[in-house]
Amino acid sequence: MFTGIIESVGKVKSMQPTGGDIRLTIESDGLDFSDVKLGDSIASNGICLTVVDFGSNHYSVDVSRETIAHTALEDLKPGHIVNLEKAMLPTTRFGGHIVAGHVDGVGVVRKLQKDARSIYIEIEIPQELAHYTATKGSITLDGISLTTNLVRDNIVSLNIIPHTAQVTNIAQHWLVGDKVNVEVDIVARYLERLLTKSQTDSKTAHNTPSNITETFLADNGFMR
Template sequence: MFTGIIQTTGRITRLDVTDQHARLGVSAPKLVESSLPLGASIAVNGICLTVTDWRESDFTVDVMPETMRRTNLGRLARGSLVNLEPSLALDSKLDGHIVAGHVDTTAELIDRVENENAVELGFRVPHKYDPYIVEKGSIAIDGISLTVTMAQQDAFGVSLIPFTVANTTLAHYGLGDLVNIEVDMLGRYAVKQIQAWKKRVLTEKR
């Protein structure tokens, strides 16, 4: 589990992709092997991955090819910046929201506006995820816990404070870029329960 509070950013140092396997090398000076041992979980752009190796200057994570295709990891190259968050310790504060590290889909950046000290971003999202994205609700974008400021059909918006702009990858994205989306876990279960209740009611009326 994660909180969506990014601890640091890192850069892709190695990117080896085949039909059967994908392996990423990530350099992050603020993370050391003693606090992120082999087998530890880490969210890379919001994707829960496992540390499988350490070198002097970077660590390695193995990625399924399916994950490369379904997330924005497949668009990365050597030198790309990624958001990093080690897994949540049970005695840690939950400053963001509950994030599983299981990406639901990608969304396209379609709007970017600077509004005084904030940066407002708009995204286009596949229609099937509309029920899970609500105004003032939580959403994880590339692993970053954010509050939805606008929710319309097939689109939503968020607003970034200067700290988020300075300490995550979102400042580097341009229109048309894809981000990883994980909808709010509690909202997902709430919608599923409502759908199940409606289905049961309709069945009983027949």
């Protein structure tokens, strides 16, 4: 589990094909590796990945074909800047929102321009994810917890303050046409699941023939 508050940025050191998968190695001089151990989770551009090797300023993860197919990871190249966040602790300050590190889809930067001291950005997200977003709601882009300005159909607009731009890959990397990893608010997903299941159960109960017949009532003493 993560908060979407980026701890540091890293740089892609290598992407090595390994039997159809990828061994991804990221180096960072800003991330604290003192408490990292094998099997830990580190969100890399918003993707929850498991550490399989690490050193004093780098770590390696194995990325499956499933993850490659459903994220913007395949567009990364050695030297690309990525956002990093270690899994949260029970004592961690909860500064963002609940982020699972499970990417829901890939968005595209459609507009990026200066707006006073901030950066105004419009992201086109997959149409099937649009109903999980809301104006002034939360969304995760490349692992960054952000608040939406406005949602129009499947276009999400945001303003990025100078601090966020500087401590993430936005100022250094994002350009119009770039792909970004999108994770919608997990609360919206669970609410949809609860409502859908409730409606399905209600319809099933309504359409299921009743086992209570006149014979059943007579046999159990309800009729004479």
